Amino acid sequence: MKKSFVVFLIVLVGFLAVSCKKSVAPALDTNTLPITPLPTLKGSAPFLIGASIDPTFLRNNLRYRETLISEFNSITIENMMKMNNIQPERARFDYARANELVSFANQEKMRIHGHALVWHEALPGWISTFQGDSLAWENLFKTHIQTVASYYKGKLAGWDVVNEAIDNDGGTRNDNSSQGSIWRRKLGADYIARAFLYAKEADPNAILFYNDYAQESNPKKLEAILRMVEDLRKSNVPVEGLGLQMHIHINTPDAGIVNAITKYVKTGLKIHISELDIQLNPSNETLERPTVAQLEAQRLKFLTVVRAYKTLVPKEQQYGITQWNVGDADSWLRTYLKKNEFPLPFDMNYEKKVSYYGILEGLR
Numbered sequence: 001m002k003k004s005f006v007v008f009l010i011v012l013v014g015f016l017a018v019s020c021k022k023s024v025a026p027a028l029d030t031n032t033l034p035i036t037p038l039p040t041l042k043g044s045a046p047f048l049i050g051a052s053i054d055p056t057f058l059r060n061n062l063r064y065r066e067t068l069i070s071e072f073n074s075i076t077i078e079n080m081m082k083m084n085n086i087q088p089e090r091a092r093f094d095y096a097r098a099n100e101l102v103s104f105a106n107q108e109k110m111r112i113h114g115h116a117l118v119w120h121e122a123l124p125g126w127i128s129t130f131q132g133d134s135l136a137w138e139n140l141f142k143t144h145i146q147t148v149a150s151y152y153k154g155k156l157a158g159w160d161v162v163n164e165a166i167d168n169d170g171g172t173r174n175d176n177s178s179q180g181s182i183w184r185r186k187l188g189a190d191y192i193a194r195a196f197l198y199a200k201e202a203d204p205n206a207i208l209f210y211n212d213y214a215q216e217s218n219p220k221k222l223e224a225i226l227r228m229v230e231d232l233r234k235s236n237v238p239v240e241g242l243g244l245q246m247h248i249h250i251n252t253p254d255a256g257i258v259n260a261i262t263k264y265v266k267t268g269l270k271i272h273i274s275e276l277d278i279q280l281n282p283s284n285e286t287l288e289r290p291t292v293a294q295l296e297a298q299r300l301k302f303l304t305v306v307r308a309y310k311t312l313v314p315k316e317q318q319y320g321i322t323q324w325n326v327g328d329a330d331s332w333l334r335t336y337l338k339k340n341e342f343p344l345p346f347d348m349n350y351e352k353k354v355s356y357y358g359i360l361e362g363l364r
């Protein structure tokens with residue numbers, strides 16, 4: 001080996017040794033690194049963010065419970081305050097399962113929204129065989145509202161007092177069609193006003209809501225609700241809030257959503273997006289698993305709804321946004337309608353979907 005080549009090798013080895021030494025990064029002290037917590041829905045919103053909840057899932061599914069605790073600061077009682085569950089037999093009131101949810105929310109310092117004092121569905125069996133004159137029916141109606149609302153007096157922020165009383169043609173839901181209401185038939189159309197008056201007497205501080213669906217897609221129904229609310233307010237009936245359920249799908253036009261929110265805002269009442277979910281598959285084809293395009297369309301629709309609410313509803317009217325159920329696995333579309341749907345921002349394992357980030361973007 002030539003002497004010059006040996007010298008070259010020595011220089012090269014020396015150079016490499018120095019550069020390797022230089023490139024070794026100093027050890028990181030992980031204890032002193034700043035930790036940036038991930039954003040959450042409730043931490044990113046200037047109003048309350050809710051989910052409807054059910055005691056069976058809360059008891060049995062840890063991921064469900066953890067997701068609720070980390071992401072939400074408001075709950076709606078999905079089923080356990082409905083008449084079939086809370087007065088299963090005449091004059092026997094059963095608060096046990098609703099109270100499980102109330103205790104959980106209190107422990108986690110969440111707001112509680114009551115749902116629903118008067119609805120034409122979720123009625124106990126004994127109602128359909130109840131015999132009595134109009135006074136007896138009125139008494140039954142008033143007793144139900146006042147017993148339940150008094151029991152929860154001071155514990156709930158608000159109540160859906162009357163749910164879905166307007167039909168798809170814009171009339172007061174009658175009992176002579178598939179869209180019928182036994183309350184309208186037995187008590188007359190004024191039952192709506194009396195429900196609010198009875199509820200106010202029983203719990204003067206709860207915010208009282210009229211709650212319904214399809215305002216974003218059915219202008220006739222939207223206008224009918226607005227007329228009804230205006231009439232009620234003129235007669236000093238304490239309707240204090242409006243719930244837009246928002247069970248929508250990825251093709252629901254944005255313009256309809258914006259129009260419904262804008263018109264509701266003009267009433268000056270509190271506005272609650274009360275049952276938000278967004279179906280991927282409105283045409284009901286068999287959907288084994290969501291496509292990337294559907295999930296992206298869902299993300300954009302969540303973004304639209306949340307941004308419209310945040311920008312169009314003045315602060316003092318913002319009661320908040322509540323989604324109906326927590327994750328895709330516990331959605332009513334699966335458990336009740338048996339549809340293979342994926343309508344929520346958390347997937348079947350309570351992992352965040354792209355829709356979750358659509359909500360965060362809408363909140364920015």
Ligand code: G3I
Nearest residue numbers: 078079082115116121122163213245275324331332335336
């Ligand atoms: O808990 C029982 C279970 O033990 C039993 O095995 C099973 C058999 O079908 O039924 C289970 O209860 C069902 C419950 O959903 C949970 O799946 C009830 O029968 C069923 O009536 C109930 O449906 C609820 C529906 O309202 C009717 O009350 C849905 O959970 C609830 O999400 C849905 O919510 C409504 C809102 O109140 C008003 N707006 C529309 C919204 C969706 O329909």
